[in-house]
Amino acid sequence: MTFTLLAPATGEEAVAALLAAGPGELAVLAGGTDLLPDIDEGRTAPRRVLSLRRLPWRELNWTSTELEVGALVPLASLERNAELRRRMPGLFEAVGAVGGLALRHRATLGGNLVRASPVSDLIPILLALEARVGLYGAQGERELPLEEFLQSPRRTSLAPGELLRRVRIPARPCAFRWQRVRPANDISQLAVAVAYDPLGGDWRVATAGVAPLARRAPGAEAALHGVAPSDAEIRACADVAAHEAPVRADRRATDPYRRLLLRALVARAVRAVRDRPLESSS
Amino acid sequence: MTDPAALWVNGRPYSTELPDDERLLDTLRWRLGLKGTKEGCRTGDCGACTVLVDGRSVLSCLTLTREVSEEAILTVEGLEADPVGRTVLEAFVQEAGLQCGYCTPGFVVALTGLLKERPNASPEELLEDLQGNLCRCTGYLSIRRAVVGLAKART
Incomplete structure (x- = not known):
């Protein structure tokens, strides 16, 4: 027994x-x-494994402004939530992009974030939505922005003795677009998440498959203004995103192909949020 | 170090030795002799090892048996005695929804789980949620016909 x-x-x-x-x-x-x-595959060899299955951290609570998700909520429970599909289609799409349904019946939102995979489809959309994470430890719970929680691939700012307890996700209009070889059980060559903060009037753009870990694209964000950016503004935003990104080539895609994807998917995602049906902006 | 465990599979109890690190796939095949569940990739990429745990599809290659030992498990061997599973089997037989048959247990179990969860799902919804199951023969057309025929027959 290992x-x-x-x-x-x-x-x-x-x-x-x-x-x-x-x-x-x-x-x-x-x-x-x-x-x-x-x-x-021998990448880790723990002598003991601590299962969280008996902990009741499976809340899925909506308020008028945010969604609170317990760390142990399986991804499939999120995609079956009709309100999520309506209010945050980008998060709904990103959840459905992870593995296949049988995997999503087991895989949890908390696990996805704590593992901080460089190819996570959920990290870009949660960065764009400015999600916050609640960390549970001996001193109680502390909360910090997801962006601070994620340090580098496979590294988070969980302190010794801390567990991810919950994720708080502002309910904002958002979109997620990805490109990959197979629709399910595959890793995105590139993924783009866009969200709009109606209070501040700010756009948030995040990408995965570009840098070693999903990241915000501040230059692209700054190119967008107001609730309905023009097509010219959106083109400029996509161009900035494609230029500013520290794109890398790997076995999944070349650098030029990734830049083409970035330009196309950023524009499509921003347009999807701008042109969303009125209902999803409620 | 291998403590005994009681499992509930296809509506009957099993008692078996169970190491903590054992995958459900291995328990089913090698301890319970239920070899209908297939090992494809063992990395969660192919869906061949799909079984139902408490009615929901899971990849048995990526599930520790101890994590689900208190829940009802349904494998391809139990489908015939299951009302929904039986209609799925009949649809696959009707359309000859297989070539070599290795992926078939995963497909029929996954589809049974989908129909239990969403009895009125459209053919498109069913096909989308079956994307995690791969057929290396690429025999998708007959599988597709079986799924579409089944969805239409139910609505």
């Missing part, structure tokens, strides 16, 4: 187990769809 499994019944017990473990000794399991392949 590891033993612990399944604490409370957050306090989970944190105590985390604090008692030596470095690299213990891995946290939510849905397991990313951790278990890593264990199989």
Whole structure:
């Protein structure tokens, strides 16, 4: 047996187990769809695995301004939420872009963020929406912007003994566009997320498949003004996005192809938010 | 280190030794002898190992058995005795929805799960949610016919 499994019944017990473990000794399991392949391929070799399955962190609460999602909510529960589809189509699309449905029945929102995968489809849309994460530890819960939580691929600012508890997502108009070889069970060559903050009148653009980890594109954001940017503004925004990005080539796509995708998908995503049906802006 | 566990699979109880790190796929095939569930990629990319846990499709290659040992598990062997599963099997037989057959258990189990969850889903919705199941023979046309025929027959 490569590891033993612990399944604490409370957050306090989970944190105590985390604090008692030596470095690299213990891995946290939510849905397991990313951790278990890593264990199989020897990228990590924990002696103990801490399962979160008995923790009740599965809230899915809407307020007039935001969606609160418990860290252990399976992605499939999000895509089956009719209000999510209506109010945040970009987040709905991004959730559906992860793996296949059978994977999304196990994979959790919290797991996706804590694993901080360079190819996550959820990180760009949650960055564009300016999501915040609640971190649970021995001292209680602290909250910080997702952007601060994500440090680099596979690295977050979780302190020792901390667990991702919840994600708070402002309910804003948004869109998500991706390009890949197969629609399901594949990794996006490029993904673009766009959101509009009606209060500040600000646009947010984030991309994945460009830098080592999904990131905001500040130059592209600055090119857009007001609730209904013109087609010329949108073209300028897409051009800036394609130029400013530190694009890399890998086995999934070349640098020139990624820049073409970036220009096309940024423009499409911004237009999708600008031209959204009135209902989804409520 | 391998503690015994009680599992509930296809409506009957099983008792088996169960190491903590064992995948549901391996428990089903090698401890319970239910070899209808297939191992394709073992990385969550192909859907061949799909089973239902509490009525929802999961990839048994990426699921620890201990994580789901308290829930009802349905595999391809249990479909015939399941009302929805039976109609799915009949639709695949009707359209000869297979070539080599290796991906078939994953397809019929996944489709059974979809129809249990969304009995009135359109053919397009069903096909979209089956995108996680791959057929290496590329025998998709007959699978598609089976899915579309089934959806139309139900609505």
